[in-house]
Amino acid sequence: MNGQRLALNRRLRVSPYEARSLPGVRRVSVYNHMVLPVVYETLEEDYWHLREHVQMWDVACQVQVEIRGPDALKLVEWMTPRDVSLCEPGQCIYVTLLDEAAGIINDPIVSCLAPDRYWLSVSDSDVLLWVKGLAQSGEWRVEVFDPNVFPMSVQGPKSGDLMSRVLGDSIRELGFFRFIETQIASIPVYVARTGWSGQGGFEIYLLEASLGVELWDALAAAGKDLNVRVGSPNLIDRIETGLLSYGSDMTLENNPLEVGLDRFFEMGKTADYLAREALEHIVAVGPARKLVRVAAKGEPVGLPRTSYALKGATGQEVGFVTSMVYSPRLEHNIGFGFVPSELAEVGGELDVVTSKGSQSATIVDDNWST
C-alpha cells in the first residue's frame, strides 16, 4: 500500500527547487506542508551514491521559525532543557523543544544569527504555532514568524570539493555546526556545516525563493565531474547514522530520556524552562521505556507503515519497532524500537514480527554490534 500518487496544490507549499527536484523522483513524502523527495533510483542505489560522491537535496521543507527581539534568547531557553546561551552568532545547536510534561514538540537545529535573533530549522510539526502560542504567555519582547528561507543540502564525501569550487577552499575550514553568510553565484545564502546524513556536508539556506533554480544549477554545473546528482535524505544512511525522525521515532508522547536525546544537554541549566519540573521528575525516577537500536538477521524487511511488534524471550509482546530497513553494507536489518528500560541492554535478544513472520533480533550498540 505504498506509491499512491500525490496531487499537488497550493496548500502544499512550493519549494524553490521543485523544477529540479521533482522530475525523475521515485518516491516523495510531505513534510511541513511541502513535498520532500525521498527516493530517486532505489533506496540502495541512492545510498551507495551518497556514500561515494556528492548529492544535492531539496530540503526546503526544513522550514525556519524566526524569533527576534530583546527576549529572543529567553524564549528559546524557555522551550528547551539545553543551554542555548552557549550558542554564539554563527553557531548551530540541536535541541529538543519540550512541552510542560517534557513531551517532545520538535527537535530543531537552532541557529544563532545574533544575540537577539534565532532560526529554528524544524522537523515535521508546526513549531511556528507552538512558539507563537507560547509567546502569548508572558511579556516576551519578541516577533515570531516564518522568514521564508529555503534550505537545500549538499551531502556526501565530495561535498567539500563541490562547495570549495563555488566558495573557495576556506569553506572546508568551516567548523561542524557553524555557519556563515555568503554568496554562491552572487546569490545571497547562509551556508552551514550541517545535514541529515552520516556522510558529511553542508546546508545552504536560500534567502530569495526566486533564485532557487539558479542556485541549484550553479552547484550542479560546478560538480559535474564529481558525479553530483539530485538525492534526498536516505532511509538507510539515516538509520545507520542513528538519526531519529520526528513523527516516526519520537512524538509528543515521548520525552528526551526515552529516546536518548538527553545526551545533547546537561540537566541543571541556569535559565528557566517550561519542562523543568517534569523533566527533573523523569530523571529522578528514570524513563519507563527506551528507544534502542535493533539488528535483525535474515530476510530484508521494509520500513513499517506503523510498527513491528517486538517479542521477549517468552513470546510476550514487550515493545515495537519504529523504523527499520535493510542495510546492504551491514547485510542485515537495522532499526529503532521501544522496549521497557529493564530490557534495554545491549545484547538483549528479541523477536521482531513483520509481515514476513518472526525474525530474531538483537539490541546493539551505537556501532550496530553487540
Added chain:
Amino acid sequence: MNGQRLALNRRLRVSPYEARSLPGVRRVSVYNHMVLPVVYETLEEDYWHLREHVQMWDVACQVQVEIRGPDALKLVEWMTPRDVSLCEPGQCIYVTLLDEAAGIINDPIVSCLAPDRYWLSVSDSDVLLWVKGLAQSGEWRVEVFDPNVFPMSVQGPKSGDLMSRVLGDSIRELGFFRFIETQIASIPVYVARTGWSGQGGFEIYLLEASLGVELWDALAAAGKDLNVRVGSPNLIDRIETGLLSYGSDMTLENNPLEVGLDRFFEMGKTADYLAREALEHIVAVGPARKLVRVAAKGEPVGLPRTSYALKGATGQEVGFVTSMVYSPRLEHNIGFGFVPSELAEVGGELDVVTSKGSQSATIVDDNWST
C-alpha cells in the same frame, strides 16, 4: 508535475479506514500528517456520483483537538471572534481561530460535548500546538490533547437513506450542525450533520480506531443498492459550494474579513479574545483586499500549483487566483481569487493568466452569476 508517488511511513499517521480508502485511489494529498484521498475515478466522475448518490469518505485527517476543564469555554472564546457561548452541548459551530494580528491560524468546526469539553475538528495546521502554547498564557484550568477520534464522512443526496438504515429514521431529523452520541453496528460513534460538500450528509466520529474497517463495511453493506461508493472531498463540488480550503484560499497572512468569513460572526461579543484589537482595527479601516468568486469562460484549466495571476483592464497584475477548476455543470472555470477591495465588485472584468494563456474572467456572486 503532479502524480509523484507517496512513500508511506509511521510519520504519516494511519487512518483506521486505510484498508478501504487507499485501494484504487487515483490521487491523494497529505493533511494533518495523514493521507487524504482526493480522487478515485476522475474529478468529474467523482463529482457527478457525489451529486447523485452517496459516498463514504476517509477524512480521518480532520483531527480533533480536545479542550477540557473548567476554563475550556473561556479558552475557546479567547481564540475566536465568534461567540462560542451560544454553542450548546450537541451543537457544532464553524469558527476562525485568530492570532494577535487577526491572522487565521485555522478554521475548525467546534463541537460542544459538554460545557467544559470541546472538540476542534481542524483543517491542515497543527492546532494542537497552538492551543497548547496559548494554554500556557494564563491560569487556564484546561487539558489540551488529541483524543484520537477519527472522522469519516457520508455525503450525497442519498446520505439520509444510508444513515437511516444503520441508525433508524430518526437520524433524518438531526438538525444541521447538530450531533448525537450513538452506535453503528454496535460501534460507539458520534454522528454530526456536517460535511465538506454541498450535497448534504453526515460525519461519523469513530472513537475506537481498531473498529474503522468494521464501521466502513457496515455502511458499505447497508448502502449497496444506493450505489454507495468510496469518495473524497471533491474539488469541483467544494468550489461550487464556496467552501474555502485552509492553506489554499486563506493562510496566516489573511484575516477573516478579507476572505469573507466574517459572515459567520458578529463583532462585539462579550467574552474577550486575543485578536479583538487587531480585528476591530481591520473592521474600522476595511480590508485592503478581498477573496472573490471568479468565473472564466473558455478552455478548462486545472488547479493552480500556487496561483494564476489576475490582470485588470489596463493589463496590470491586480491579484491572483488561489483555487480554480472547470465545472462540468456550469460549463466554465470557477475559482477564488484575491483582488484589491475597490475592485471586488460583482461584474468586474479581469483576465486570468494560466499556462494556457490569458482568459477573460468575471467576478461573480455566490451563485456564480453576475
